[in-house]
Amino acid sequence: MALAPDAASAKAAEGLVSDSKWVSLGADSDALWGECKGSGAKPYQTQVDLAALAARCSCPSRKFPCKHGLALLLLYAQKHPRLAQSERPQWVNEWLSSRKEKAEKKEQAASKPADPAATAAAAAKREATRWKRIDSGAADLQRWIADQFRRGLGKFGPEQRQEWSAMAARMVDAQAPGLGNQLQAALDAMSAGSGRYEEVIERLGLLQLLIEGVCRREQLSATRLADLRTALGWPHDKDEVAEHAEDVSDDWLVLGQIVQQRDEKLSERRIWLRGCNTGRYALLLDFAFNGKGLEGFWRAGASHAATLKFYPGSAPLRALATGQSASQSKSWPQLSAYDAIERASHWFARNPWLPQVPLVLNQATPTIDGDVCKLHTEVGVLPLRVREAAAWTLLAFSGGQPIDVVGEWDGRRLLPLSAWRSGDNRPWVLDNDGVAE
Amino acid sequence: MSAPWLKQALVGVDSTAMLSGNGEIDALLAQIAGQGDDAALAFSRAAGAMTACRLAAVSFDTPAIALPEPAAADTNALDESHRWSSWLTLAFAQGPVRLQYEACIRIAAVNAVLPSNLLPQALEAGKRSQALRAALLPVIGHRGRWLARLNADWRFAMDGMTEIDAASDPKAWEEGSLAQRVAYLRQHRARDAAGARDLLQQQLSEMPAKERQELVAVLEHGLSADDEALLESLLKDRSRDVRQLAARLLASLPHSTHAQRLIAWLAPLLTHKRGLLTRSWQCEAPEQADPAWSSAAIETTRPQHEALGERAWWLYQLVRQVPLSWWVSHTGMNAGELLAWAAKSDWKAALYRGWRERVGSADRDWIEAILTARAKEFASGNAELLAMLPTQARERHWPDSLDKLWKSGALPDVIASCAPGETLSTEFSRALLSDLHGWLDSDRLRHDYGLRAHVLELATVVHPDSLANWRPPLRRDDETPALAECIHDLERIVATRRALYA
Secondary structure (H helix, E strand, O other): OOOOOOOHHHHHHHHHOHHHHHHEEEEEEEEEEEEEEEOOOOOOOEEEEEEEEEEEOOOOOOOOHHHHHHHHHHHHOOOOOOOOOOOOOHHHHHHHHHHHHHHHHHHHHHOOOOOHHHHHHHHHHHHHHHHHHHHHHHHHHHHHHHHHHHHOOOOHHHHHHHHHHHHHHHHHHHOOHHHHHHHHHHOOOOOOOOOHHHHHHHHHHHHHHHHHHHHOOHHHHHHHHHHHHHHHHOOOOHHHHHHHHEEEEEEEEEEEEEEEEEEEEEEEEEEEEOOOOOOOOEEEEEEEOOOOOOOOOOOOOOEEEEEEEEEOOOOEEEOOOOOOOEEEOOOOOOHHHHHHHHHHHHHHHHOOOOOEEEEEEEEEEEEEEEEEEEEEOOOEEEEOOOOHHHHHHHHHHHOOOOEEEEEEOOOOEEEEEEEEEEOOOOOOOOOOOOEEO | OOHHHHHHHHOOOOOOOOOOOHHHHHHHHHHHHHOOOOOHHHHHHHHHHHHHHHOOOOEEEEOOOOOOOOOOOOOOEEEOOOHHHHHHHHHHHHHHHHHOOOOOOOOOOOEEEEHHHHHHHHHHHHHHHHHHHHHHHHOOOHHHHHHHOOOOHHHHHHOOOOOHHHHHHHHHHHHHHHHHHHHHHHHHHHHHHHHHHHHHHHHHHHHHHHHHHHHHHHHOOOHHHHHHHHHHHHHOOOOHHHHHHHHHHHHHOOOOHHHHHHHHHHHHHHEEOOOOEEEEEEOOOOOOOOHHHHHHHHOOOOOOOOOOOOOHHHHHHHOOOHHHHHHHHHHHHOOHHHHHHHHOOHHHHHHHHHHHHHHHOOOOHHHHHHHOOOOOOOOHHHHHHHHOOHHHHHHHHHHOOOHHHHOOHHHHHHHHHHOOOOOOHHHHHHHHHHHHHHHHOOOOOOHHHHHHHHHHHHHHHHHHHHHHOOOOOOOOOOOOOHHHHHHHHHHHHHHHHHHHHO
């Protein structure tokens, strides 16, 4: 159930866990499959690769795994009799073997002794082209931001909204999607009304700093350049990271996680970890695109022994997990709130372009004041970024008593991901629909 | 960011205004301004610098607000891993209300309260449905009441401490809300009828009409001849509703002077003819309005949209205040015979309507007679009559086949006659359920939206013992989504109820 992208899928999956829904079912040691009655004419073909716990389904749902995949797994967990050993149908074979092929191809490509000089030259050329595009986009953006300030943000109407959207799209064209996202976030804040003007100015200001960075990239240190690239939305190659990264092995406690829909086809999953021995914080960031599910299973409160390879940057948080295995569960860390905000300050001081940093606040009490949900801690009161329904469940969870809260601090509000009561190992977890604008 | 910044940004940056931050950052800002750029560009650079600095200075307000008192612990809360918990979550999220009601009753029966994760949904369900509240309030626990204090929508849960708490606290009478005062008076009336009446009498003159009406209605419980004096005085109350209420209450005291007066007015209209071979009763409506009637809350002017004619209107008002027992004793006919006799009279509509209003839960034979008569005047309101009968007695009036119930339109009445928390008898339920299985197998529900809704409600009122033999319906390949949803909900309701009683 933890694989479920949200509560609605989980509920829908439960509804499908009944014999009558499945026209055919089958399993073998590597995979599960079935055909499920849906609202279309033909039944949907669903299959699950047991080794990777990845699902694929012919239904039009955009969620991964979809409710049919989840239902199949539930039936498997319930050891449903119809999921017995049987002959693999053609379509299951096709998918599994194409997966194998892809995996093999990847291996082959990796093992093939490529001509190092040629590959390096090709890579360098691609990089140069991309920087050129980014330069051009950044120059346009700088002019445009100055125009906005000159004109004044006060006059903002549907025309301006169009203009801002178009500019965000232009950034994506210039291969700097990070700039586009920041601009889109500024546009959302603008549309929310005068209460968030300050935020808009700040976001535009940070965009300007990014542009400065782009202009002066030759003079930047390697880590600063890494910050810049991440902020621009230019991902570092996973394999390169794996090779050159800083390794940290530890028992990692899962603090909390969230899956957010980025747009039509893309969703983003963030999992926050804390090393029990090193006290190091880490972020596992994955994307799911149109059929490729999120892999891996991380439950809030569980501990996993793993080696994390951190991406480069001035305030390294994002990491890749390797060699993950379950370990004994650890007790919740006793951290002082002062230390927590000190740490957050340091992260932002080193890299102001971080979208969010983790905050662990112990002994915090949530309250509701009008329609604003706030968290009272020994270091002050923070506004929370939750929808009303989620705010009430958090309040019901606390009952006015202090609880330990983990969330993402973005410089303005805290997005609470999970909360813990002392002496209770069932946490409150944010529903994926509970994030406010 | 201070006001000058905001103003510049909103209005338009036009000159190299000296924007200041505080302390050390001013040096940086001066440097930026000094680069001789275009003012807007300088502004955006400065904004960037300011933001980077602000982000690095994570600090929060420390307003001097006192936190609300935390809720007391609920030691008897159901654990989240309790076997009911997933069913309860679905019940509160999707209803129906009767199922939620039953769940609350069962939780109370095991001396537990709702787990905290269900409280917001349960309180929302209580907000939407008044009927649910009586069962909900005892199981929300301290935490539920604590939550209710924080949310205006859930105030109903806050006011109510359970009825017992409210009622035994004399402060509720002095300072409470109307609902609390009604509850208090009701409790008091149950313990000490006379005392409650005196309490009410003392404060009557100060109360507004609505309060008077609600509190006087409490006197219906334990009504006795001693209340006559107070009620007589209320016949002259300023408010029409209160007068009508007092008249109705007085009329149910057969030996009160009020009832005697009414009988005196009515009796002459009922004449007994003695023919050669037969004896029959005749009933005539009054020819003229008697001015003395106004002291008995009888109105002489007929309301505009009243279906009855003027004389019938007067007759009806007289009839509805005369105790039913008088009719039986005066004419020697029993309830059934009286109904049959009235059916042939010119004044049938007035008689029937008057009698119907007088019928109370004590008048068993009248209820039975009305139900058997199946006159069209009684067509609506059957559910109320049925509700006045005990469950076993009701079922004798219904065919025990779903088909017949649906065709005669009685199925909604069957369901409506069960108060929240009441169920049908086991045998009746078993019969209906086996018919339901037949319907499901024969695809009867496919096209009938109304029927599907009733079937779901039916599942909530059948006796829990009858669910032991429930078998899941066969699913078909060509189910419509609506039908599939109906069957899914049906199975959920059955499974939930079985779990609650397992």
